Amino acid sequence: MRLQFFGKLSIAEQLDEGYRIGIRRHNEEVRKNRHILSRIIDCVKFCGAFELALRGHDESQSSDNPGIFRGLVDFVAALDGVLKEHLENATVFKGTSKTVQNELLxxxxxxxxxxxxxxxxxxxxxxxxxxxxxxxxxxxxxxxxxxxxxxxxxxxxxxxxxxxxxxxxxxxxxxxxxxxxxxxxxxxxxxxxxxxxxxxASVMRGATAGFASFFSRSPKRTDVLDKVVARRLPTSSSARWNFHSRAVNTVFEQREDLIRCFEMIRDSSDFDPSERQEHLPCCSRIQILIFFLQLFHNIMPHVDLLYAKLQKKEIDSVHIKKSIQQFQEDIQKIRNSLHSLVDQSNEGGGPQPKRRRSLSPEVHKRIAAEVHETWNVLSMQKKFQALKWNTMERFSFTNHLVSATLLQADRFEQYTLEFPENALSMTLKAYPVLNSNKLKTELSLIYSKEEFRTCCGAVDLLQLFMENNLVDVFSETVTLLKILITTPMTTxxxxxxxxxxxxxxxxxxxxxxxxxxxxxxxxxxxxxxxxxxxDFNMKVIEKFASQKERRAKFLFK
Structure with a gap:
């Protein structure tokens, strides 16, 4: 039979079969190479996600410090037989070199x-x-x-x-x-x-670093601090407000022990007299210090609350306006209580569980007079007024962001009685893309409905429209909401x-x-x-394979 059919089979069919077998083998090899490369990509992603250094001191096979990436690849290879076989036998493409790392990144x-x-x-x-x-x-x-x-x-x-x-x-x-x-x-x-x-804007200060710097610059003073307070003082940060709050709170809580530290340094013979006179505060300055500690101890919780709100990505102009108003009201309350704060500082700054050398009544009067003279209530009221105006200036919005007041839910009931025409006209001037008549009609309807008065901020209001399929009904309001939400309030x-x-x-x-x-x-x-x-890994592999002609096969036929 074979002799009779010899030479009569189609050569094209035989070539087609061989071609199909070749493609199948090629794709199997590509599938294997992609699996290996995907595991290497996972290792690079892990190091990048956790900010780990990929490279080590010596990445040779016998090195004791090959780096986190090579160590992670070896760990994955112990769990993946295909990758382990590749690392042991690969001659064309191993995938662990610095060049491959950079190309994958x-x-x-x-x-x-x-x-x-x-x-x-x-x-x-x-x-x-x-x-x-x-x-x-x-x-x-x-x-x-x-x-x-x-x-x-x-x-x-x-x-x-x-x-x-x-x-x-x-x-x-x-x-x-x-x-x-x-x-x-x-x-x-x-x-x-x-x-x-x-x-x-360069808004942060603190070049001298305060108490922490006073103690840290001298090992002797640090030793006294460790013995009396038994803890170190946090330093201020030039980039984060809450670090200032932590420093103020710690010093306020440990104020009695810190005064004892000053007294020990003053009375100790281990310190140079000129150094004691230069750095140590006198009794009157300590009273002034206690006054300011109490003052900023009262202010800092409100600063922390505002700081936490400003860090959120979801903050919008509607929400932030309410936060700034609340902050200003809290600062105003502290300002109104300055009289009691001054009186409290003159009495010693609160409880004094540890007995210190008593002062004569004349000295008490002189200290109180110095506190009043240096930081009298009138001057502090002026400082608080400056703080209030500084807050208003720093967080002041340009005129076109008055549109945020149109969507403050706590004002909706008021707007039903008197529509905010002035804010609407400024909004339309800032955003000519909005249809004035349609926007006014939509806002009037929003103000009259109880469902919208529970929303806190522009984000909540937009989510309410999305969840109830009201985007087309309130199209102009949704456009305004998207503008307000997209506008960043902080950096x-x-x-x-x-x-x-x-x-x-x-x-x-x-x-x-x-x-x-x-x-x-x-x-x-x-x-x-x-x-x-x-399919992030697959997209990376496609780009990696198409960058240049590679000896290893990564593209399917």
């Missing part, structure tokens, strides 16, 4: 950025936050953060890039921002950029980016490239987004 950064750009281009309005700092390598870094409402009506503040600057001038900053915004926002969507937030997210920058680019990692820095920062700050992106 570039691909991950590209995939996440494309997702963010897609979200930004599909949203209705967009705002940016920008701030600059100097990293450990003395390189000026400008951070760019995007704020928008995504398709699920959630507020997003996305880190986009650290941009290196040759100088922190207005021209260089504007040029860098325009180049990156041209990639994010197409020419026909420029009108959606409604807000830009820049933190250019807290930019400061969080700088905190991440300082953890990633450290003294021991100060020579990393800008691309690697951006990729590691993106994996850390947007780790939740990386998890949510569908």
């Amino acid at each position: 570039d691909c991950m950064l590209s995939v996440v950025r494309e997702h963010i750009i897609k979200e930004a281009q599909s949203c209705d309005f967009l705002s940016i936050q920008a701030d600059e700092t100097t990293d450990v390598a003395t390189q000026c870094q400008l951070v760019l953060v995007l704020r928008y409402i995504d398709a699920k009506s959630n507020i997003q503040e996305r880190f986009f890039a650290f941009i290196p600057l040759h100088s922190a001038t207005a021209d260089s900053i504007s040029t860098a921002l325009k180049e990156h915004l041209a990639v994010i926002i197409p020419e026909n969507q420029k009108r959606k950029l409604i807000s830009q937030a820049y933190d250019g 807290a997210e930019a400061e969080r980016c700088f905190s991440t920058l300082k953890r990633i680019k450290t003294f021991l990692r100060n020579s990393m490239t800008q691309e690697r820095l951006n990729a590691l920062a993106m994996l850390s700050m947007e780790k939740r987004l990386v998890i949510e992106i569908t």
Whole structure:
């Protein structure tokens, strides 16, 4: 039979069968290579998410310090036989070199950025936050953060890039921002950029660092502090308000022991007399100190509350206006109680459980007179007035943000009696895109309904419209809400980016490239987004395979 059919079989069919077998073998090899590369990508993502250094001192096979990445790959290989076999036998592509790490990081950064750009281009309005700092390598870094409402009506503040600057001038900053915004926002969507937030104010002080500095600069004084107080004093921070609050509260709680420390240093022969005279406060200054401790101990809880509210991503102009008003009212109450505070400080600043050397009545009168003369009630009232105006100035909104008052739920009942025509006219002037007649009709209906009066802020009101399918009914109000929500009230997210920058680019990692820095920062700050992106590893592999011609096979036929 074989002899009879010899030479009569179709060569094309035989070639087709061989071609199919070749494709099947090729795809099996690709599937295996992709599995291995996906495991390596997981290791890189893990190191990036937890801000761990990938490379070690020596990455050779026999090294005792190959780095976290190599150690993690070896750990995963112990649980994955395919990866273990690959690491033991690979000759063409092993996947653990520094070059492959950098290429994978570039691909991950590209995939996440494309997702963010897609979200930004599909949203209705967009705002940016920008701030600059100097990293450990003395390189000026400008951070760019995007704020928008995504398709699920959630507020997003996305880190986009650290941009290196040759100088922190207005021209260089504007040029860098325009180049990156041209990639994010197409020419026909420029009108959606409604807000830009820049933190250019030097609002923090504390160069002398207060009590903590007084004790830390001398081992002898530190030893006295440890013996009497049995704890160290927290230092103030130039970037976080709550660190000042922690320092004030600690000093206030330990004020009696600290005064004992001063007295021991003053009376001890171990300290140089000139040093004691230069640094130690006199009795009258201690009374003034106690007065200010009590004062700021009363103020700082309100500062902490305001600080906590300002750090939230969901903060909007409607909500923040109420918070600022409440803060000003609380400061006013403290101002009104200054008389009792001065009297309390003159009496010794509260309970004194530890007996100290008593002072004569004449000395008490002189100290009280100095406190009153130096910080009398009238001068303190002026200072509180300055604090109040400083608060109003710092958190003052430009005229177009008066529109936030239109959507304050606690005013809806009042607006049913008298419609806020002035605020509406200023809103329409700021946002000409809104239809005046339709917006007024919608607001009048909102003010008259009990269902809307329980909403706290613009975000809650927008969610109410979304959940009840009222977006089309209240289209103009929804547009106004999206504008107000998209407009950032603080630049807290930019400061969080700088905190991440300082953890990633450290003294021991100060020579990393800008691309690697951006990729590691993106994996850390947007780790939740990386998890949510569908088939993230596969998208990274596609980009990795298409970058250049590779000897290892990663593309299916």
